Amino acid sequence: MYRPKIMNKWDAVLKICIALLCIPSTLYAGEIDLSGSRLFVSPSIKSPVKETIIRVLQEEVRKRTDIHLGITDGWSGSPVIALALSSDGVLNGKPLPEKTRLSLQAESFSVVVEEDNSHPIVWLIGADERGVLFATGHLLRTSLLADKQILFDSSNAIQSAPEYPxxxxxxxxxxxxxxxxxxxxxxxxxxxxxxxxxxxxxxxxxxxxxxxxxxxxxxxxxxxxxxxxxxxxxxxxxxxxxxxxxxxxxxxxxxxxxxxxxxxxxxxxxxxxxxxxxxxxxxxxxxxxxxxxxxxxxxxxxxxxxxxxxxxxxxxxxxxxxxxxxxxxxxxxxxxxxxxxxxxxxxxxxxxxxxxxxxxxxxxxxxxxxxxxxxxxxxxxxxxxxxxxxxxxxxxxxxxxxxxxxxxxxxxxxxxxxxxxxxxxxxxxxxxxxxxxxxxATGITEQYVRFFFGTKPDDRVADAILGLERNWDGPIEANGGIEMTFLRWQQFEEAYPRLQNDWRWQMLLLRAYYDTYTKRRKLYEQGLEQEANKLLGQAPEMGAAKAMKLALEKVNEADLVNIAPSLRKKIDGYCDALYHSIGLQTSVEKYQASGAERGCVLDFVDYPLNNRWWLSDQFEKIGQMETEAEKLSALEVIAGWENPGKGSYYDNISNISQSPRVKTTVYDATDVAWWDRGKSRKRLSTQLFQNFPQLLYEDLDPKARYLIRIAGYGDALLRVDGERISPTLYNKELEEFKEFPIDRRFFQDGKLEVSFDEPEESHLNWRQYSKVCDIWLIKIY
Known part of the structure; x- marks a missing residue:
């Protein structure tokens, strides 16, 4: 009679061990601790890239974790980060993971995690040397690198190839x-x-x-x-x-x-x-x-x-x-x-x-x-x-x-x-x-923050960076996010003193302070000009000379009172820190920048945000006029420049906060002039322009009479509802006027569409092209 052989316990253990050895390495799931890992480097990776990859891994990890990644030629005893080419096949007795043996395009790579003898192996496998380099970059960007700690989430294992060469x-x-x-x-x-x-x-x-x-x-x-x-x-x-x-x-x-x-x-x-x-x-x-x-x-x-x-x-x-x-x-x-x-x-x-x-x-x-x-x-x-x-x-x-x-x-x-x-x-x-x-964009910004700053994820520094971008979207006056973003950066400034010498961190803080300082200054200085215009409106009662004196004193209060001195001091400090950390030259005089247009934000931080320079020059000219009537007439134009009266409209063509009827957006980048090395004394609206703007007026009075007035430079070949209009006044110099009476038939529906033909100026440099800076639709009666 057949009797089955009874195994002793050691026979059973032996069979289990043999069976386990026959099971291939398995994919590792979850967060992996690579803090004690060593590097296994394929001899197939060519020099000098091989040495560079090793140095990049070791140096970038050490500066963030104080961990030194040593080199190994074996697979046991600790976690391993293995650098290999997809063509290697087998390294020191261990086959590459099956999924990476495919023929891959240039620069592509795989990051694969396996468990071997209770220790994880993170494979960085490239189709070529660049592929291994970019796999290394992926590991560094997606790992949590902190003091004495390297954590890699296996969900970040990836097979990837570039879309553009x-x-x-x-x-x-x-x-x-x-x-x-x-x-x-x-x-x-x-x-x-x-x-x-x-x-x-x-x-x-x-x-x-x-x-x-x-x-x-x-x-x-x-x-x-x-x-x-x-x-x-x-x-x-x-x-x-x-x-x-x-x-x-x-x-x-x-x-x-x-x-x-x-x-x-x-x-x-x-x-x-x-x-x-x-x-x-x-x-x-x-x-x-x-x-x-x-x-x-x-x-x-x-x-x-x-x-x-x-x-x-x-x-x-x-x-x-x-x-x-x-x-x-x-x-x-x-x-x-x-x-x-x-x-x-x-x-x-x-x-x-x-x-x-x-x-x-x-x-x-x-x-x-x-x-x-x-x-x-x-x-x-x-x-x-x-x-x-x-x-x-x-x-x-x-x-x-x-x-x-x-x-x-x-x-x-x-x-x-x-x-x-x-x-x-x-x-x-x-x-x-x-x-x-x-x-x-959000995900890339988060990688940027993780790699360069190592801030706490819950602090959402990436969102604060995106807030800086939103600071630039639209009129300052309507952007409440500027102050909220600034508050967040002030909190970061205090929470992360270790980053105070990091030039990237310094740049972001500089922007947060600069944006907020500029917003507060603009609101303050524009308010002063509004008060000055009210004083000019009283010129017939008080006399031209007194009105000009009081108005100029009012706008010049901006030079006497700094609305945010603590912010201004911080801007100075971060500009100086950036010069010493990364060589950023934010001033011609102080930091020897090659030119005022080359990033010299410190030289323009207090550039007037009202028209006090222009008003000073205009008042000097007006003061030389022969009669009081002439002076009062000139002051009336200035006082009502941005407020032409009930039923009339004004647009500062390229000023996002003063151009509600302008429908065109400037893509040719000629919308902000660069005169007198950026320190022009022209009216602020004159320094912004479009070459061929389009505007739409609605809710007009069909029984009224309207006049279109234009300030700019050169020609203004006006069309209304597609029809070319002839002027009755046509001055071509800056801040002089062109005037076009508009027939009632154009606005019987309560609307006007305004556009401009392109003059023949191909023989001129683009800086000499005709410009439109200000447009008024003036209701005559």
Whole structure:
């Protein structure tokens, strides 16, 4: 009779152990403690990128946690962070997770968590060296890194590939940059590292700008070689922006320029792409630009055979654009890699549709400027435009995420235009959006906060940053969020003293103080002007001289009483701190900025937000008039400038708080003038304008008589309801008037639509184009 064999307990244990060994490693769920982990690095990862990845992981973890990640060649005894290529297959007896053995596109990666012998393994697996680098960035961005603690949530395990192959930023070491020119080698590497951690794969510099800077610690040649070497060590692309500022039709100058390029290529340790803008700067016809590009491409191939040459059509006329495309059609050059679209280029969609598919297309997006630029800040209050100017600290995550998504489908990616550290968050928004359009501005901002600040999640610092963006949306007077956002930043300032020396934290606090100071100052100073206008309205009773004296004293109270001195002191303090922490030059005199337009917010922090300078000049002219009647007439115009009377309307064309009937939004960035180095004494409304505004008036009196009055410069080719109207008064100088009587037949329905034809001014610089600053619809009776 058969009797089953009875196992002793040790036989049973042995069989269970054998069975467990046959079970593959399982996916680990939940939060993983990597505080005691070590690094296992595949020998397949090539140098120097391998050493760079190890250094990035070790240094970034240590500075946040005080934990040193050692190197191991085994799998047992502690948690392991394993760096590998998808082609590795098996590492030291352990197979890579099955799901990562697929053929992956360039730069893609997988982050997989396994449990092995009761210890987790976090796999950072790339399709190539860049893929491992970006997997490392994902781990750093999504982990909780605190004192003596590394926590990674397994829900952040991911398999990811970039949507766009070009994701970069221009970091030109030159005098016009408001901070880069003060950086050390170490600061440049740290900044490039941080951009790479967020998905950046290329950096562009400007090697041929010879303008000296008092801030430079190294020669431009040495720093540009250093940046090239950094890009080589990180395995990312190195671009150069090299405008041709000479007359290429001159054969001697042509050869000299080619030699300059050749000499640079020979000395450059690592070079991936050369970008020559067709214009801005440069003024050469493509019949000379294209042979020049062909010549430098031949030189480039000698030293960097895999590098590409790019060109932009910036500043090209229609004839020049047609010439360029005809050249591509007939010559079909293989030496040209692609076309760049930047300020002054044809629309990105037009370029992509006309460009043969063999050529790539790159966006040269301006994320650094707020006015007089490719993408001006929309709905910006005049007070901010006149004080913060063109290069303030400008975190605008939603605005720039939207711009990226709008234009990205027409491109192979971007390399943004930046002129300093002030646009820092915008770079990280674009880097992540270039990796995945599915990422949103809020989520990217939260990654930014987690990685750079390590603040408590419940403090919602990301929301406070988004609040700074909302500060700039619409009229200051109607934006109650400015004070609420300021209160939140004051609380953070007190709660996080450890961040007081962090330059990113300093920039955000500077903006919170500056915005609030400007709001309080505008409300105060505009109130003074309203009181002054009431005094001018009493001029017939008290006399012109006395009215002007009292009105000027009233508006000048703004110079005698600072409405928020504690905020003003903080602004000074943060500007000084930023100069010493990151080299941010917020003043020409104090910090030797290259120009007042280059981020000098400290020089304009107290720029008048009422018309006291203009009134002083006007009163001086009025005082010289011969008769009292003339003086009273002039004062009547000033007193009623913004209040033309019952039934009449006034619009300050580009002032968001004083243009309710204006239906157009300025996209060409010429809406804020730059006169007298930003310290113009013109009326504030004169410094804002549109070239061809459109307005809609409603609820008009069909039995009345109306007159349209316009102040601006040059021509104003007025149309009402689509019909051209003739003027009875037509002065072309600033702050002089044009007047157009309006026939009753246009407003019998109670409405008027106003528009303007474009005068022929193609022979002029855009700064000389005709402008419309103020419009009145005046009810005569």
């Amino acid at each position: 070009v994701r970069g930023h221009q970091l030109g070491y030159r005098n016009t940059a408001n901070s880069y020119d003060a950086w050390t080698k170490e600061q440049y590497e740290q900044y490039i590292r941080e951009l790479v951690i967020f998905g950046t794969n290329c950096i562009e510099t400007i090697p041929f700008d010879n303008t000296p800077s008092p801030h430079m610690k190294l020669s431009k040649e040495e720093m540009n070689r250093h940046i090239s070497t950094i890009c080589k060590n990180y395995g990312i692309d190195y671009w150069v922006w090299t405008p041709a500022n000479v007359d290429l039709s001159d054969e001697s100058l042509f050869r000299t320029e080619v030699k300059k390029h050749s000499d640079y290529y020979r000395e450059c340790p690592h070079l991936s792409h050369v970008f020559v803008p067709g214009g801005d700067p440069g003024d050469n016809h493509p019949r000379y630009v294209m042979p020049f590009l062909k010549a430098i491409a031949a030189e480039l191939e000698k030293y960097h055979p895999r590098a590409g040459v790019w060109v932009s059509l910036q500043g090209f006329s229609d004839e020049q654009i047609d010439y360029f495309y005809h050249y591509l059609e007939t010559e079909n050059p293989d030496w040209l890699r692609g076309v760049v679209s930047g300020p002054g280029s044809p629309p990105l969609s037009d370029t992509r549709y006309r460009l043969p598919k063999k050529y790539m297309h790159r966006h040269y997006a301006d994320i650094t400027h707020t006015v007089r630029c490719l993408y001006p800040t929309l709905r910006w209050d005049q007070a901010f435009a006149l004080t913060l100017g063109r290069e303030p600290v400008n975190p605008q995550p939603f605005y720039y995420a939207g711009l990226h998504d709008r234009y990205a489908p027409f491109t192979d990616g971007f390399l943004t235009y930046s002129d300093g550290a002030h646009d820092d968050l915008n770079k990280f928004i674009w880097s992540r959006k270039g990796w995945s359009m599915e990422e949103d």
